[in-house]
Amino acid sequence: MSVEPLLKINNVTKIYGGVTALDHVSLELMPGEVLALVGENGAGKSTLIKSLSGAVIPDAGTIEVGGKSFESLDPVLSKQLGISVVYQELTLCPGLKVFENIYLGAFKGKAGFVDNKAMIRGAQELMERLNIKIDVRQQVSSLSVAYMQLVEIAKAASREAKVLILDEPTASLTEAETELLFKLIRTVKAHGTAIIYISHRMQEVFDIGDRVAVMRDGHMIGVHQVAEINEKQLVAEMIGRELTKDFPARNFEVGEEIVLKVENLSNARVKNVSFELHRGEVLGLGGLVGAGRTEAVRSIFGADPRTGGKIYLEGREIDPRSPREAVRYGIAMVPEDRKLHGCILGLPIANNVCMSIYSKISRFLLVNTRAERETVDGMIDRLKIKTPGRRLLAGNLSGGNQQKVVLGKCLAANSKVLIFDEPTRGIDVGAKAEFYKLINELAAGGLSVIMISSEMDELLGMSDRIVVLSEGQVTGTLEKSEFSQENVFKYATVNL
Structure with a gap:
């Protein structure tokens, strides 16, 4: 029995003031996979994400979610379809507690009264299911950046996200914190959620990705199984040339002054x-x-x-x-x-x-x-x-x-x-x-x-x-x- 894609992007195009940010981009995302999305700055990754989140309206092409085709999405529709984005700049409310952030916009209660106990219980059950060791009654401002990332992902999971997009999630994390994040990604993936993982760190692509999609100058250059490509090939495809040295040679002497x-x-x-x-x-x-x-x-x-x-x-x-x-x-x-x-x-x-x-x-x-x-x-x-x-x-x-x-x-x-x-x-x-x-x-x-x-x-x-x-x-x-x-x-x- 074949598995249908959760998400299909068909020839999506977006032009800003004469600059083509996306040029007939097509991509499929399967259930329970981590698709790494890579490319130089300006390759079109951010515009593609914004098209999926509803922040940007494409000029052409369609987006299919769950078998339904749309010419464009808006932020409300995107969330209703199960698409959730965790941006590099976190969007949590630091003055609220963890459970309040998770249920923000969807508070539990009856007759106009908020039921904190029900939300605490629900948030704690969610954390246990995702293997996140955290007290949901803590204020978010007291958490490290790594745990804030975990809360963002848990919040998306609480809304039953089908597609989770992570934008440079490890930019401010240590090696140990990154591994903590990877454990959560693997847990979410095991529940059938599809993940688009954007990173400039090549090693992370090979550590966490199943497939990798390469963008350059608004085009989708290629999609590969991670096991079938190496870092040198990936970088060459990203920039359209082979990098022979990581750091340019210095051909001058430092002055004594x-x-x-x-x-x-x-x-x-x-x-x-x-x-x-x-x-x-x-x-x-x-x-x-x-x-x-x-x-x-x-x-x-x-x-x-x-x-x-x-x-x-x-x-x-x-x-x-x-x-x-x-x-x-x-x-x-x-x-x-x-x-x-x-x-x-x-x-x-x-x-x-x-x-x-x-x-x-x-x-x-x-x-x-x-x-x-x-x-x-x-x-x-x-x-x-x-x-x-x-x-x-x-x-x-x-x-x-x-x-x-x-x-x-x-x-x-x-x-x-x-x-x-x-x-x-x-x-x-x-x-x-x-x-x-x-x-x-x-x-x-x-x-x-x-x-x-x-x-x-x-x-x-x-x-x-x-x-x-x-x-x-x-x-x-x-x-x-x-x-x-x-x-x-x-x-x-x-x-x-």
Whole structure:
């Protein structure tokens, strides 16, 4: 007896202002399978998900669910059909308890009265069925990110989701937390739920996927059994070429001049952090999540107050008390969360790139539009931002191209020191290679770079030196000849 697909996507097409996001995309999803969906940023994955969730109306094609065909879905219909999406940015209400989040919008009760006991009992039974060890009476804000992910999935399961879409679910999880999530995915899968699993981490595709679908430039390039393809073939199919090296070679020497010197920097999270940054150097900051890396650079950038220590830029002591002051000194930062702290998604690319220099290219409150145009077009060309024009809203760009817009804003300000906090977070392998090349080009041009990365390969592959933090303190500095995963981990766990 043949098994019918739970979901069929037939020639779905979507065009945004001349840009084809989906070009006759077709795909089938079977009951009880994990289908990994991969592709570079801008490949069309997000638009495809939004078409299934009802957030986007396709221009052509159909979506079949349970044998019924639809030209488009809306959010209510999508949920009624059993399609549930767990986005990278979680949608739980942190001020409510776990059981309240699970039944949000579907509270149990009679005669207008909410029955908390029934909801607690139902939520606890659901958690036991899914093998999630959690007290449903806990407030969501007290949970780790990993357990919030589990609650999101449990919430979808409570609505009897037939199709569960997970968008970069492990982006903020540790290895142990990821395995906890995988156990839940396998449990949900065993109940017949079909799962679309989106990730830029190739190893996860092979760890959890049954099949893998590859998208590129709005097209569905191919669908494979995971057991019948290897990582090299998968990456080549994603980017349309074979990646021969993970990290581009460096063909220049780091200068001897000390551009930035930090002495005994302290704040609410870090204590007596000291290091030096040379001209044209990529200095990696290593350590476990929570070690204080981001907090240290935020104080250098003026985003967090210092309680002690000194900062010297090109031999002169500076005291940046805000990001605006830091930019004036010549220090810029590409933050970890580009959507929250990097771009203003509702503004065009032009406004985002020129945000830090409008005071220089304006007179009597009037913007020099020629200077603006030349600056923005120059950055689009230099950074290879994929866009039909400078007036496109930043929110309509892929994640990798949004990251380039943030970088363009920093470069437009003629910065001397550039801080990257997790520069390739949520970016596909092809875009990563582009970013690595860009960072090397910037360093070769004399820019000094501080790079925080939780990806060990990236930290080791891109850095000239690595300063390791643990529990808010510098515990070791590694020269290139000392680079190894073991050495980084040794210093990262000194104070634990």
